[in-house]
Amino acid sequence: MKKNSFFARLFRIGRSNANAALDALEDPQKMLDQSVREYTDNIAQAETAVAQTIGNLRMLEDDYKTAVNDAREWGVKALAASNKAEEYAAAGDGANAEKFNKLATMAIQRQMTSEKKAASAEPNIASQRKVVEQLKSGLNTMSTKRQELVSKRDELVARARNAKTQSQMMDAVKALDMSDPTSEIGRFEAKIRTDEARVRGASELAASSLDAQFASLEDLGEATEIEARLAAMKSESNVLDQAPTAAQIEDAPSESEIEARLAALKGENQG
Numbered sequence: 697m698k699k700n701s702f703f704a705r706l707f708r709i710g711r712s713n714a715n716a717a718l719d720a721l722e723d724p725q726k727m728l729d730q731s732v733r734e735y736t737d738n739i740a741q742a743e744t745a746v747a748q749t750i751g752n753l754r755m756l757e758d759d760y761k762t763a764v765n766d767a768r769e770w771g772v773k774a775l776a777a778s779n780k781a782e783e784y785a786a787a788g789d790g791a792n793a794e795k796f797n798k799l800a801t802m803a804i805q806r807q808m809t810s811e812k813k814a815a816s817a818e819p820n821i822a823s824q825r826k827v828v829e830q831l832k833s834g835l836n837t838m839s840t841k842r843q844e845l846v847s848k849r850d851e852l853v854a855r856a857r858n859a860k861t862q863s864q865m866m867d868a869v870k871a872l873d874m875s876d877p878t879s880e881i882g883r884f885e886a887k888i889r890t891d892e893a894r895v896r897g898a899s900e901l902a903a904s905s906l907d908a909q910f911a912s913l914e915d916l917g918e919a920t921e922i923e924a925r926l927a928a929m930k931s932e933s934n935v936l937d938q939a940p941t942a943a944q945i946e947d948a949p950s951e952s953e954i955e956a957r958l959a960a961l962k963g964e965n966q967g
Contacts, residue, residue: 724852724853724856725853725856728848728849728852728853729849731845731849732842732845732846732849735838735841735842735845736842738838739835739838739839739842742831742834742835742838743835745831746828746831746832746835749824749827749828749831750828752824753821753824753825753828756817756820756821756824757821759813759817760814760817760818760821763810763811763813763814763817764810764814766806766807766810767807767808767810767811767814770803770804770806770807770810771803771804771807773799773800773803773806774800774801774803774804774807775800776800777796777797777799777800777803778796778797778800780792780796780799781793781794781795781796781797781799781800784796
């Protein structure tokens, strides 16, 4: 079973390859031209056969006409011989009268033979005429079909050429698309964007590194020192604002007066 299956598959492969080779070798225009040539040869053979049939018909018609003419002529001769025999009989010349009577009889026999020949030819002529008409009609039909075949051949060849041209155009368009400079620009732009993204990623990675963290700490210490100095300056400014002016010092009470006032207050509290 496996052996049979193997040979069956091998046969199918061989047949498919053969069909593919035939399809590759089969040129539509050449095959159509061959069909036109073969049909043209068939028409030529048919024309030869029809011409021969027509020739045979014309021969029959000629024979018929000859037989009819012969019958007419022999009738004329028979009448002439019969009249001559009567003249000799009236003149008492029996020998010549008998002679011309025999001639008249022979002419009548020949006339009858020609009439029979013409009569037998009539049916054949009628039959041949019908055959010739049918052959002519068939030949005209073949000629019409040949014209249709030629027109169809021209149409299919034009379509095949158009399809081939369109296929070549499509191949050319594909080639242009492949060599389009804008596609190269797009490719380089994508590469540059990739490089830019890689640089941005590296920058973010560097910012998150240990050195970057220490650098941020140094920046923070410097900012703290700046803030401390600013606070100290503000504090000194407040102290200066709260210090008494010279006028205030002059107007201030003396120390003895202050002590007297304190003593008075204490006495009031004790009482």
